[in-house]
Amino acid sequence: MPIPLYGFLEGDTILLLILADEQDTVRSLGERLQEAAAIRVARREDLQVVYRNRVLDPELTVREAGLEPLERFDVLGKKEG
Numbered sequence: 001m002p003i004p005l006y007g008f009l010e011g012d013t014i015l016l017l018i019l020a021d022e023q024d025t026v027r028s029l030g031e032r033l034q035e036a037a038a039i040r041v042a043r044r045e046d047l048q049v050v051y052r053n054r055v056l057d058p059e060l061t062v063r064e065a066g067l068e069p070l071e072r073f074d075v076l077g078k079k080e081g
Contacts, residue, residue: 003062006072007033011041015072020062027058030075050074 002019007029009016016036020029026049034043049056051073056065067073 003067003069005029005062005067006070007036008072008074009033009037009041010047010074010076012037013040020067022061022063024062025058026056026060026062026065029062029073030058033075044077046078047075048078050076 002021005018005020007016007018014037016033018029018032018036030047030049034041034047049058051065051067051071056073
């Protein structure tokens with residue numbers, strides 16, 4: 001069953017709804033969010049997914065990361081340092 005999640009891509013102005021599967025990776029969520037916002041935001045490679053104020057390992061699944069329906073995740077540029 002799809003899990004509805006709200007995603008916000010740094011540089012965009014719109015919070016987007018993404019449907020995820022429990023076995024989708026965090027990396028794939030970030031990629032799908034970029035695709036959905038491509039008309040407004042240029043694609044970047046140096047991104048990280050943040051959920052509940054923590055950076056998620058891109059190889060985790062949605063289930064392993066603990067993402068819950070209708071919660072928000074953010075896709076941000078990696079911070080140097």
